[in-house]
Amino acid sequence: MTRLRVTDRSTGETLAEVDPGDRVAPAPHGERAVVLAGAAPPTARGRLPVEVVVAGWRFELEVEDADLAALRERATAGGAAAIHHGPTEVRAIIPGRVVSVAVTPGDAVVAGQRLLAVEAMKMENELRAPRDGTVERVAVAVGETVELGDPLVLLR
Amino acid sequence: MTSADPPFGRVLVANRGEIAVRIIRACHELGMESVAVYSDADRDARHVQLADIAVRLGPAPASESYLRIDAVVDAARSTGAEAIHPGYGFLSERSAFARAVEEAGIVFVGPPPGVIDAIGDKARARAVARSVGVETVPGSIEPVRTDRPDLLDAIVVEAGRIGFPLLVKAAAGGGGRGMRRVASAAELPAALAAGSAEAASAFGDGTVYLEREIRPARHVEVQLLGDTTGRIIAIGERDCSLQRRHQKLIEEAPAPGLSADSRRALHAMAVRLGEASGLRNAATAEFLGAPDGMFYFLEVNTRLQVEHGVTELVAGLDIVHEQFRLAAGAPLSAAALAAADRASEPDGHAIEVRLSAEDPSRDFAPTPGRIRRWIMPAGPGVRIDTGMGLGDRVPPEYDNLVAKILVHAPDRDGAIDRLRGALDETEIAGIQTTLPFDRFVVRHAGFRAGDLSTDWVADQWDGPAERGRYAGAAAKAAARALVDGVPALGDPGPSVPERPAQAAPGDGWGAAARADAIDRWPR
Numbered sequence: 001m002t003r004l005r006v007t008d009r010s011t012g013e014t015l016a017e018v019d020p021g022d023r024v025a026p027a028p029h030g031e032r033a034v035v036l037a038g039a040a041p042p043t044a045r046g047r048l049p050v051e052v053v054v055a056g057w058r059f060e061l062e063v064e065d066a067d068l069a070a071l072r073e074r075a076t077a078g079g080a081a082a083i084h085h086g087p088t089e090v091r092a093i094i095p096g097r098v099v100s101v102a103v104t105p106g107d108a109v110v111a112g113q114r115l116l117a118v119e120a121m122k123m124e125n126e127l128r129a130p131r132d133g134t135v136e137r138v139a140v141a142v143g144e145t146v147e148l149g150d151p152l153v154l155l156r
Numbered sequence: 157m158t159s160a161d162p163p164f165g166r167v168l169v170a171n172r173g174e175i176a177v178r179i180i181r182a183c184h185e186l187g188m189e190s191v192a193v194y195s196d197a198d199r200d201a202r203h204v205q206l207a208d209i210a211v212r213l214g215p216a217p218a219s220e221s222y223l224r225i226d227a228v229v230d231a232a233r234s235t236g237a238e239a240i241h242p243g244y245g246f247l248s249e250r251s252a253f254a255r256a257v258e259e260a261g262i263v264f265v266g267p268p269p270g271v272i273d274a275i276g277d278k279a280r281a282r283a284v285a286r287s288v289g290v291e292t293v294p295g296s297i298e299p300v301r302t303d304r305p306d307l308l309d310a311i312v313v314e315a316g317r318i319g320f321p322l323l324v325k326a327a328a329g330g331g332g333r334g335m336r337r338v339a340s341a342a343e344l345p346a347a348l349a350a351g352s353a354e355a356a357s358a359f360g361d362g363t364v365y366l367e368r369e370i371r372p373a374r375h376v377e378v379q380l381l382g383d384t385t386g387r388i389i390a391i392g393e394r395d396c397s398l399q400r401r402h403q404k405l406i407e408e409a410p411a412p413g414l415s416a417d418s419r420r421a422l423h424a425m426a427v428r429l430g431e432a433s434g435l436r437n438a439a440t441a442e443f444l445g446a447p448d449g450m451f452y453f454l455e456v457n458t459r460l461q462v463e464h465g466v467t468e469l470v471a472g473l474d475i476v477h478e479q480f481r482l483a484a485g486a487p488l489s490a491a492a493l494a495a496a497d498r499a500s501e502p503d504g505h506a507i508e509v510r511l512s513a514e515d516p517s518r519d520f521a522p523t524p525g526r527i528r529r530w531i532m533p534a535g536p537g538v539r540i541d542t543g544m545g546l547g548d549r550v551p552p553e554y555d556n557l558v559a560k561i562l563v564h565a566p567d568r569d570g571a572i573d574r575l576r577g578a579l580d581e582t583e584i585a586g587i588q589t590t591l592p593f594d595r596f597v598v599r600h601a602g603f604r605a606g607d608l609s610t611d612w613v614a615d616q617w618d619g620p621a622e623r624g625r626y627a628g629a630a631a632k633a634a635a636r637a638l639v640d641g642v643p644a645l646g647d648p649g650p651s652v653p654e655r656p657a658q659a660a661p662g663d664g665w666g667a668a669a670r671a672d673a674i675d676r677w678p679r
Contacts, residue, residue: 015627016627016632020638026629027626028625029599034529035636051528051585052634053584057588057626058588059627063635
């Protein structure tokens with residue numbers, strides 16, 4: 001079962017990483033939690049903003065896949081670094097099988113251009129170039145199985 | 157038993173929020189038409205909807221609307237109102253307002269302006285108290301000069317005579333504004349300057365005086381009613397010890413732990429004060445209860461109190477009804493006199509919590525915003541006074557009070573049990589309120605034991621820790637929501653964003669979320 005990361009919107013801090021399959025531990029006096037859709041839009045796609053009120057305490061939270069959250073953080077750090085330090089590593093954001101590779105080393109690509117596709121859970125997920133650049137290296141081939149976070153393409 | 161004739165034909169209510177709603181209800185019960193006034197922030201407020209007529213005063217800031225004497229009096233004149241009820245706060249204790257109302261030929265529901273002047277000024281009220289043998293907290297009766305550095309030495313000598321720690325207090329106001337605690341003579345000059353400046357900005361009068369600090373102390377106050385013949389009665393006392401920075405949080409009636417004799421003595425002191433100052437209509441005499449059982453007079457509020465409801469529940473009397481009848485010149489009613497007779501041996505117990513838009517985990521900081529869920533308790537012995545509801549905005553311009561939850565039961569234990577249940581039923585979302593603090597209090601053994609003091613909140617309440625105890629439960633509920641979908645129950649706000657959780661419950665969210673992430677990643 002996928003672990004989920006719950007972030008406090010007011011502080012940006014991770015409140016907990018929980019498995020939604022877990023039985024919910026009761027609040028100190030067995031209080032019921034009321035969950036509403038968040039009033040504010042999500043801070044990033046794939047993140048669900050919710051307002052939870054339990055025992056009168058109001059929590060403005062965001063929930064997302066914990067693995068995706070970790071990756072996004074790494075990617076953000078890598079992307080930011082790339083602006084100053086050169087190459088950008090495109091990594092697998094899901095585990096799966098590479099079903100197509102659209103680029104070869106030396107290709108010039110523009111931001112948003114399709115690089116390769118990974119099939120997972122019977123769905124094909126496209127990976128696109130995060131910025132303009134030149135493909136320096138392609139680390140995988142069609143048919144290979146990749147794990148979450150594996151380096152796939154290096155852009156310069 | 158109600159009088160056949162309404163005291164007035166039409167009454168203007170010069171207030172907003174829950175107290176305006178409460179007074180408008182009383183108007184209608186007595187067969188009187190009501191006129192509401194409102195600022196631009198309150199155009200759609202409950203009190204405006206409830207009133208027979210509504211008049212706009214001006215823009216949202218109180219100084220341009222609810223505090224404008226001319227605009228309020230004009231509104232009464234133009235609508236033909238015969239009386240104005242000021243509620244509490246705003247203009248309720250401004251003698252200039254009462255005077256302007258009377259000069260316009262309109263009845264002011266409250267004491268005459270001269271009495272507001274005399275007794276509303278705390279330093280003058282203390283002098284009156286001493287003249288009728290009522291103890292006051294040791295302090296300087298005369299205001300201290302803060303504008304004459306050359307007199308500072310004399311003030312320090314006076315402070316030494318009163319004793320440290322002492323309080324610098326504003327002569328013109330309440331609510332802790334302009335108040336400074338001074339632990340030693342060295343701190344006095346800065347405290348005088350700061351207290352005076354704060355008083356000047358809050359009340360338009362920077363006059364301050366000195367008073368010894370009594371700790372631990374209870375805050376006990378007596379509800380008074382008076383008619384035009386000069387007759388004054390006390391209809392009960394309230395304990396308002398649970399305060400934070402001199403803002404009351406929870407009040408109850410009667411004050412726990414008082415014998416009938418001490419209750420009788422306390423009421424008698426309050427009546428003497430009322431008689432000596434020529435009090436009319438309704439007012440409240442506030443006392444500080446010292447650990448030795450001594451009561452010291454603090455001040456008189458010449459208006460309806462926020463917490464008047466607990467006295468109403470115990471006394472079986474509608475204080476606002478009485479105010480209107482008294483303002484119309486009627487003598488004290490048989491019901492009021494009977495309540496006064498019972499006041500020293502009251503039957504039943506009532507507690508009120510002030511539900512405010514404040515964050516009790518962040519030093520009770522204001523939390524204005526829109527109410528996105530609103531479930532108020534109900535049932536036997538539960539009374540809700542509010543001007544708010546689902547979808548309403550708690551405006552940042554005014555007081556943070558969103559609702560008063562009052563309970564009434566045969567005894568104090570029963571009232572606490574009832575309050576605990578009522579608070580457990582209460583659900584509010586969209587804004588943080590003081591509800592967690594109130595829930596904590598009703599479960600606290602010290603509160604149940606009646607062990608009350610004005611230091612209680614500072615001593616017992618650790619807001620961040622209390623909130624932290626619920627973070628895990630909140631996180632798990634949020635995680636479940638992502639899997640199961642978020643119920644938009646009672647959500648009047650913007651529609652639920654089209655998140656994967658709604659589009660595809662079960663496992664589908666994962667793929668959709670990933671597709672989203674891929675679309676954007678990395679950025």
